[in-house]
Structure formats: structure tokens, C-alpha cells
């Protein structure tokens with residue numbers, strides 16, 4: 001690591017950065033690791049697994065080779081186990097916003113919290129793009145975003161002593177109500193139904209807090225926000241026939257996530273219908289040193305399947321090795337019989 005960073009944190013220098021910790025980005029850690037390439041993974045989500053963990057954690061997948069059936073979360077957990085020997089560094093809750101080539105041929109990546117990475121190769125495994133929170137249709141909400149309205153909690157301390165209103169009825173809404181209650185000055189949740197799409201244990205805990213008067217529950221919907229200069233003073237809530245202003249200085253809406261291509265479009269790469277064209281030998285993009293694997297890439301015959309992404313990872317890793325270790329040749333080896341690979345995997 002060097003001392004100079006764009007944000008408050010030191011710049012991280014590494015051989016490979018993987019943008020996206022979906023199933024394909026995770027498996028890239030394994031294949032790169034077998035070739036002695038250590039990777040940093042960056043994802044805007046607060047957990048690894050991409051679509052599998054975010055969109056269908058409990059749904060069964062039937063077309064992963066040698067796994068007749070496995071859930072989206074189960075596949076993610078297995079991949080996390082498989083890459084453990086390579087000890088990747090995860091940078092979650094961060095979106096890669098900038099990607100530029102440096103004069104020395106390496107790349108600089110900067111995330112939305114100002115963390116900079118300098119790397120020899122970039123592997124874009126960004127799937128369908130970055131998961132972006134759904135914005136509730138409240139007039140003028142943009143003016144409060146970042147000062148009074150937040151779609152994620154990155155540092156709990158930021159909310160100490162605040163009068164918080166949480167909107168939504170899923171796991172995120174309830175988890176943050178439970179986590180922030182001890183440090184908030186006041187906290188309430190507004191949801192349009194009295195049924196929650198969250199873990200029963202969280203619902204029970206929320207009801208205990210409400211029963212004890214430590215949190216409020218409003219059955220209704222926010223119709224407008226009131227305040228000035230980005231500072232929220234109250235939210236107007238419609239609950240049945242009644243409409244009232246609830247005093248709060250912070251609103252945390254949790255209405256789920258959608259996928260948008262996001263900053264990938266700004267990195268100067270050739271795009272075809274929001275996908276990155278690659279060759280099928282190396283999965284290289286139009287920029288030498290930048291690879292694209294998984295759902296984000298396109299080539300003749302591309303199938304957006306996890307197994308296709310896994311194949312792409314193996315070939316991409318060989319090509320990345322040539323850039324990182326230009327003087328070395330790769331000897332083809334099997335994990336079943338190579339003692340050197342088995343040492344890397346910690347099984348010998």
C-alpha cells in the first residue's frame with residue numbers, strides 16, 4: 001500500500017481487482033489464485049453472491065455441473081468456501097465509479113467512498129450492472145438525498161441521536177430498525193401493510209420494541225417530505241383516512257434494489273447494447289489489461305449462465321497471468337495431481 005490516497009484511506013496497490021462479487025467474480029478468485037494472482041473484490045452490495053444472493057437466495061438452481069440442486073445462497077456459500085485458501089480482500093458497500101489507465105500502463109480505480117486501487121489488471125464481473133436502491137416516488141426527495149435521506153447504512157455512528165423514520169417492510173427495513181434503535185433519539189417504521197416480508201425473529205423483536213414504546217409503527221404510506229435546504233423536518237404519512245406529519249430528521253427508505261449498468265458505461269470501453277464485447281480466447285475487452293466475464297460480456301453465442309461465466313474465468317485467468325508475470329510461462333496442471341496446486345489450496 002502507498003500513502004497517497006484520493007479519499008481518506010491509503011491507495012491499495014495490487015495485481016488484480018475484480019469488479020463484482022457475483023458467482024463469476026467469486027470463482028475468478030479461485031482460478032487467479034491457482035496462478036498466484038491475489039485479488040481484491042469490490043461490490044456495491046453488502047454481501048457477496050451478486051444476483052444469486054440478492055435476487056434468489058432460496059431458489060433452487062439445477063444446472064450447475066455436478067450439483068444436481070443448490071440454492072442461490074448455497075452456491076454463494078460454497079464458492080466462498082472454495083476461495084478461502086486464496087484469502088481475497090472484499091470491499092463491500094462500494095461502487096467502482098472511475099476507471100482510468102495510468103502512464104505506467106496500470107489502472108486506477110476509485111470507488112464512491114474515495115478508495116483508490118492501482119492494479120495491473122482489471123476484471124469486470126459486473127453482471128447486469130450495479131444494484132441500485134429503488135427511490136420512492138416522493139416529490140423533491142432528491143434534495144434530501146445524502147443529507148437526510150439515505151438508501152443504505154454505511155456507518156451506524158452517522159445516525160446516533162437522530163430521529164429516524166424507516167420506510168419498508170422487508171429484512172433491510174427491520175434489521176436497521178433493530179440495529180439503530182439503541183443509538184437513535186427516536187425511531188419509527190412506516191409500512192403499508194401490517195405483514196412484513198422479513199425473518200419472523202426480526203418481526204417479533206420489532207413488535208417487542210413497539211410494545212415497549214421504544215419504536216413506533218405506522219401502518220400507512222409517506223406522501224410527502226417537509227423541510228428546507230436538504231434538512232428533513234417531518235414526513236407526511238397517510239394512514240387510512242388520517243393524514244399527519246411525523247417529526248423526523250432522517251429517512252431510510254428500503255424498497256428493494258434494481259440493476260442498472262451504472263458507471264461501467266463511463267469507462268471508455270466499447271459497448272454493445274449495454275454489454276462489453278470480448279473475444280472468446282481471453283475474454284479481453286477493447287482495452288488491453290481489462291477483461292470482462294460473466295453476464296456483463298457479450299460474444300457470438302453467449303449464454304448468460306453461471307456455468308458459462310465459470311469457463312470464461314479459467315481462460316481469462318491465463319491471459320491475466322501473461323500480463324502480470326510476462327516472463328513466466330504457465331505449466332498446465334490438474335488439481336488432482338499437482339502437488340504445487342495442492343499446496344496453494346492448503347490440502348497438502
Ligand SMILES: Cc1cc2nc3c(=O)[nH]c(=O)nc-3n(C[C@H](O)[C@H](O)[C@H](O)COP(=O)(O)OP(=O)(O)OC[C@H]3O[C@@H](n4cnc5c(N)ncnc54)[C@H](O)[C@@H]3O)c2cc1C
Nearest residue numbers: 020022023024044050051095096126127129130294295306
Ligand atoms: C431469478 C433468477 C434465476 C436465475 N437462475 C439461474 C439458473 O438456474 N442457472 C444459471 O446458470 N443462471 C441463473 N440465473 C442467472 C445468473 O444468476 C447469472 O448468470 C449470474 O448471477 C451472473 O453472475 P455474474 O457474477 O456475472 O453477475 P452478478 O451475479 O450480476 O453479479 C455482479 C455483481 O457486480 C456488482 N457490480 C456491478 N457494477 C458494479 C460497480 N460499478 N461497482 C461495484 N460492484 C458492481 C453488482 O452489485 C453485483 O453484485 C438466474 C437469474 C435470476 C435473476
